[in-house]
Amino acid sequence: MKKLSRGFDIKLLGRAENVTLNCDWPSLYAVKPPDVVGIGPIPKLSVDIGSRVRAGDSLFFDKQRPQIHFCSPVSGEVIRVGRGPKRAITEVVVRADAETEYKTFPVPPLDAASREDIIQLLLDSGAWVLMRERPFNVVPNPDRTPRDIFISCFDTAPLAADQNVLIEGKEEAFQTGLKVLAKLTSGRVHLGVSPTSSDVFTRASAATITSFSGPHPAGNVGIQIHHVAPINKGDIVWTIKPQDVAIIGRLFQKGIFDAKRKVAITGPEVERPGYIDTVLGASVESMLKGQVARDQVRVISGNVLTGSHIPRDGFLGLFDDQLTVIEQGNKPEFFGWLVPSYPRPSLSHSFAAFLKPKKEYAVNTNTHGCERAFVVTGEYEKVVPMDIYPQYLLKSILYSDFEQMEGLGIYEVVEEDLALCEFICTSKQPVQQILRSGLDLVRIEG
């Protein structure tokens, strides 16, 4: 058991209870190119508006590496292609049939299948893009063999879904998925588990299991990699989430891209937080119906630290198993920096509330102050349980010193690993944005 002491659990109201909520089955689904890193901003469409697709049919593919397909999670009709600045594709929307029709893929017998066959099937079915490659958190390169594959089986992010609940009923598919992954790497498949992880994870075969305990970000796969087998220059590891391992498992069991996912509906603005059975990329409109009373809210696909802001009729992100709704914080606050008019979570002991560490908060999107130069030191280290100097790393990115970035460990972190730094930052620096600019710089020019 690896005990991590540094970190911070942001305690919020609206944790999902272990109940499955009923809502109207969403009719719209979308796959969003901006959810992934490492493909061109304008991927090539394989369909036109009005095209009929089955679940597993390609919607678009990467121009540089045309074998990387993004497939429809449902069957139906392509009704919209969202465009952003410079004609970048923001989303491809499919209206689902009442009954899902799956494209069937010929599945090689797992024990005899070659690595190339497995990769081909993953690429063709669209399951490939559910994996991510470190460093940089990009779509994995099919031409390279990862040193290891890492899967975190618990999530410590604010209000995160309980992975034990998400995997219920998918145990066998998960085990099959692990076997598939084991054939992709020259090293091991690592599972990071917590003391409360279910047997599905702790007794998994074909994997090396490491137990972790500690506050967020102990559940981040990047932190776990650092403590099990850190990423050195030149190393490549892949990561994937447990439910997506099960999607790969079902692909090899049944020969279909069955992208069902359970997601947690959470947040202080949600009236009945709980779980919903749905499919990757589903519209959140029906999930939120009757759940959110206020108008002035922000809907987040993912958690409050790393999720993306989506409209109330937007779509779940490609990797997200959580939906969070919080209040908007657009009101000025009289002397708010001195006498806060409502309680708010903070790592700082300058608020007396630090004496009540179990208190849960209703939060909003206010920045609680303005951006300043770095002044306070030593605070980032408190929330990053790694042998890394986050502030020095960020500064090396700001002055574009490649050698320093490498030396200070840029290969070991992605945005989510330093997200807590951004939350606690006294100077309100955009930490994740700075880190991403450094990652892109090293990836493209390094």
Place this chain on the structure above:
Amino acid sequence: MKLFENLVQKVKPYFEGDGKLHRFHYAFEAIETLFFVPGTETESGTHIRDGIDLKRTMFMVVLALIPTLLFGIWNVGHQHFLAVGQYGGALEGFADKVLFGLGKVLPIVVVSYGVGLAIEIAFAIFRKHPVNEGFFVTGMLIPLIMPPTIPLWMVALATAFAVILGKEAFGGTGMNILNIALLARVFLFFAYPTYMSGEAVWVAGNPMDFIDGFSGATPLGVAYLNGASGLAAAQPFDYGLTSLIIGTVPGSIGETSVVAILIGAVLLLITGIASWRIMGSVVIGAFGMATLFTWFDLSFYQGVPAVTHLAMGSMLFATVFMATDPVTGAQTHTGKIIYGLLIGMFGMIIRTLNPAYPDGWMLAILLMNVFAPTIDHFVVQSNIKRRMSRAL
């Protein structure tokens, strides 16, 4: 309050975009954000932010300084009345002492804040950047490390020198190399030494009124000349350890009371704003050095025990409020410990071995400010080497 908010919102357009007063945008913003935390929402990255900001952080430090300020105000009066032979007891003539102290201290505070903030705001307007809260603290620190007799124009000059050359020239708060308040003091110390040291500057009032044989020397001065026996025999003051701890002795305005400084230290440590690593290691470094000097009888301070050394002069004030400045100090955990130890050791070396300087903390901290980036460099390099060797 709503009325005030409406008023602010009403004049705001004048300061924005093409408004008539847009040049003063950042001056307006500084005042606006002082009263109202703006309704700005998170855009990229995390959707929620911690309640802490730089204003609150800086205000906590000012709050921690308040006990030393209040005690200093009373003590300036107390020392004056001791010198003229009135109100010998600590509690006698309380109101008179406070009024006298206020008359001396308040103008210094007003000048320090006035000059400093004017320069900050002017630079913010010309450079087009928001006003940083750093001067909240600096403006309070400067008066507290001045002798009560300091002429106001010197305070103004020193503040302007420190803020312009020490901070703005480097790009503002967060970019400076040297501690601003100490820079203000060191400027006066070398430019006008007779106003900053000696026996005559620590007690306010007209020397003609003072009782016969009154010297006005600080405990440090007495101990330097006559050692422990000198401290024991001091008149009309009591320079025993109890007085040093309570702070009823002459000295710079905020530095004398150990109790008041410790109250501030506790607040800074509980809130986590000052680094316990730095505070602790300075005290350990200084105590160790003082013990060593006493042991080998190397010190000019005959027979003064190490504990008394910690309570005398500006040692504690500098440790709690100056060495812990996050911008000018070391930034890594290991670096902070090395930085603190060296400040403690150098400070005590300058105090005990160098007859030219009455106290070593100002110089020791400024020296280590310069070396802090070097210390951090080695700490960070060792991290880089560790990572590189892992890859092999």
